[in-house]
Amino acid sequence: MEIAFTKGQGTGNDFVLFADPDGEIELDADQLAGLADRRFGVGGDGVIRAVRSSRLPEGAAALAEDPGAVWFMDYHNADGSPAEMCGNGIRVFGAFLLAEGLLSLEVGESIPIGTRGGVRDxxxxxxxxxxxxxxxxVAGEAMVAARRLAVDRPGLAVGVGNPHVVVALADDAELDALDLSDAPVVEPAPPAGANVEFVVPSDPLIADGVGRIRMRVHERGSGETLSCGTGAAAAALATRSWAGEGAPDAWSVQVPGGELGVRVADTPEGPHVLLSGPAELVYDGVLEL
Known part of the structure; x- marks a missing residue:
């Protein structure tokens, strides 16, 4: 079987994307991991299938939530395991839908996208x-151990459609010294695992009304990545919580792959968190499986 794919990235978080509008291509975990393999496959932090919500079981919940969620982002981690959401991935997914002619969207326009974590605009x-x-x-605490972290540190649990634990570090040197080649150990262990973010606030923390932090992340199922969109949102939310009253709603998050914007906005449903950043399609190809 041949797969026509596109390689895309958002602040260095890279993905293998392919279009399967009618849900005719079923890849198992090993095949998905093979696509994401950086030595024997295309290589990426995850694999994204563009499929109509009406063509897969998970899409039924998305359509029930919003009948306009025609497209579903079927996202899997680099090890082939399914994930609820990916903040960088959904932006690259939007760019892919546009490039494939599956979507028409002008600047300023919005579209609902189905994910396992719910519909996202x-x-x-x-x-x-x-x-x-x-x-x-933003609730719950855990202790986190990581390689080259001198002592275990407390982490704050944050949920943004997928689970995160955010750890504050003292300075840039401590952040840079971390070895995230192995997954950090979280106690108590989250039932479904979690992405773990390590954060250092800038000095000053707030400039021109915008909070500023640096972050590194270990993503469950993928390892350390150059960026994590939902992780950036979680890191900003945790820092905002630690900063207390008067903390800004807008944040700039520096990751190894670039810069992401996070903001908290009031909606009729209550506060929402929004993530912004670039999305780039790198190249197209065909791979035989």
């Missing part, structure tokens, strides 16, 4: 996309 911007990640939860 994606807006085209001048220099990329902004995704409304929806309501969020």
């Amino acid at each position: 994606l807006t085209r911007t001048v220099d990329g996309f902004e995704v409304d990640l929806g309501p969020f939860v």
